[in-house]
């Protein structure tokens with residue numbers, strides 16, 4: 001709804017729909033009713049539209065997308081009514097003016113804001129475009145070039161930047177009373193002509209350069225938003241602002257939003273939006289323990305052990321989270337000095353770019369407390385161990401931590417695959433131990449996969465979850481198993497793509513198909529970038545690599561299971577990727593590291609096939625997608641079945657934020673939901689029937705089988721509930 005009052009000739013329409021004043025049908029109706037009152041009241045000479053509570057308005061109510069536009073006034077009707085009002089309207093912005101909220105402001109005749117306010121047209125991030133005149137009004141105010149930048153990427157901008165380019169007419173200090181300031185401003189414009197204040201009537205300044213600007217943004221969008229449809233549709237709509245009169249441009253905008261609204265990509269992105277918020281409400285499946293009934297312990301002092309790549313990133317994340325006491329322990333002098341230098345340089349960079357102030361930088365540097373022995377950690381509330389991925393080294397450290405740390409201290413291990421329970425058992429209080437799996441570089445990557453050991457106490461889990469959220473990470477709670485969720489699923493992707501190389505595909509073909517699907521890089525380029533030796537080291541641990549096999553052992557089998565040694569040959573011939581002189585699955589040439597196909601790799605694959613009498617066959621794109629992605633989905637269902645994740649959203653967040661799964665497909669589980677479970681199961685069963693136990697990753701998940709058998713193609717939101725009911729009724 002919207003509240004209405006009048007103060008010294010100024011009508012105040014305040015949006016009132018906590019927590020973020022989304023433009024639900026009630027709010028839109030409230031604005032319209034208030035506007036009518038203001039227009040009819042002869043004592044009112046100007047109008048202010050503001051937001052109650054923490055923010056101005058974050059845009060359309062996403063939960064009402066399906067029905068919203070059926071009720072009068074819909075958003076695009078409302079903005080035109082506002083703009084044509086005979087009385088001047090001032091938008092008073094604090095907090096956020098996002099999406100439809102900014103479009104409402106653009107339809108007002110003046111816009112004022114607190115300096116702390118943020119503005120954005122982020123619709124593209126929901127797979128749609130600003131459909132209430134945003135693509136037509138913004139270019140008339142700030143030009144085509146800046147509008148493309150704002151709308152095609154959807155990033156937020158400060159009120160000051162918005163003022164610099166002409167969106168905001170007056171900025172007030174962040175501690176000013178926005179309403180009071182806006183009312184005074186409104187009084188100052190009473191009686192002024194509105195002729196140049198109706199944005200839809202203005203010309204587009206850089207209209208003549210539209211083709212050139214369009215080409216520039218097409219290139220950028222093609223690279224940055226691979227596979228996403230909405231950014232291109234946004235560009236097209238903005239182009240029409242330059243080429244057509246406003247009314248005609250609006251028709252094009254309307255066609256754009258009708259094409260995008262309800263599309264699979266938009267559904268996926270909206271799902272992601274809510275998943276990122278839903279994940280804060282963690283739960284331990286089957287226990288009744290959850291974020292609502294468990295309090296974290298107060299954490300003031302944190303320690304990080306190990307200042308390698310992971311440790312440095314974790315320290316930076318803690319400093320950015322505002323932790324005022326971060327002990328860093330690295331016994332190797334060179335690693336310690338390099339690590340501290342790295343951290344300080346990054347902080348310098350943040351300060352130089354204005355991400356943090358000089359004062360904040362100084363206080364972050366002051367928060368760093370190098371320590372040289374375990375005794376010095378006795379007061380620490382949370383210790384995060386981030387040393388080399390070795391069970392014996394980690395056990396050694398935890399045994400020491402168990403002796404010196406206070407009983408309430410939370411002891412976290414940053415491991416990507418090791419057994420958290422095994423580590424916990426060396427301490428006197430295994431319930432204090434938890435896994436915190438960060439992704440490199442930890443100060444950049446948004447994902448944190450927190451691992452609950454079988455003994456971890458609810459409070460310890462709550463503390464790790466809370467710390468992840470304080471660090472601004474998408475923090476997902478998962479159970480303890482080999483590889484947890486992400487690595488456990490992703491393994492199948494590499495295994496199955498390598499099988500396709502054996503059978504007839506080449507790395508460039510696989511990568512091209514995966515990039516078309518939306519991955520920023522294909523599986524083989526990623527291997528080259530991160531280093532092919534990483535996987536090799538892991539396989540060495542399980543005695544799987546080519547070199548470790550006894551003479552005469554079958555080349556294509558390990559422990560009775562199908563195996564492809566091509567990745568081993570690659571590493572054993574020194575082709576680790578970018579870092580080994582640009583040689584990996586591909587060859588990277590010149591200073592731009594241009595990716596090229598390397599005949600040496602092609603010959604290696606061909607001669608391997610000949611040696612093993614494999615007759616190569618043509619593998620098409622559809623097969624590549626199915627074989628690369630479906631085993632991973634199958635594993636996702638096994639993870640749900642075992643309660644390692646408590647719902648599909650958690651799995652999707654992990655794959656999107658940690659493994660670059662394309663966001664506009666919603667993650668593997670949502671993608672499966674879009675394809676339909678019966679088809680997913682059919683493909684998995686076909687491979688399982690062909691391959692059998694030699695390829696165990698194709699064994700269909702029992703949960704997937706049960707869902708399809710009992711419910712056909714159930715909605716993703718019901719999967720875990722239906723599964724629980726089925727399992728319960730079978731008991």
Ligand SMILES: CCCCCCCC/C=C\C=C\CC(=O)SCCNC(=O)CCNC(=O)[C@H](O)C(C)(C)COP(=O)(O)OP(=O)(O)OC[C@H]1O[C@@H](n2cnc3c(N)ncnc32)[C@H](O)[C@@H]1OP(=O)(O)O
Pocket residue numbers: 019020022058059060061062063069074075076096098099100101122123126129130131132257258261274277278
């Ligand atoms: C079929 C053809 C029809 C054609 C007709 C089409 C006409 C279309 C016209 C116009 C279309 C306009 C489109 C839009 O305006 S789309 C919405 C654009 N806005 C956004 O995308 C903003 C989304 N929100 C955010 O980015 C953040 O919430 C932010 C504003 C940055 C604030 O962040 P923060 O302070 O961290 O708060 P939370 O994100 O935790 O949010 C708090 C709770 O509010 C819920 N929320 C937020 N935004 C919305 C929203 N737009 N709609 C509904 N609910 C929203 C959020 O889920 C949190 O809820 P909870 O606490 O329950 O988790």
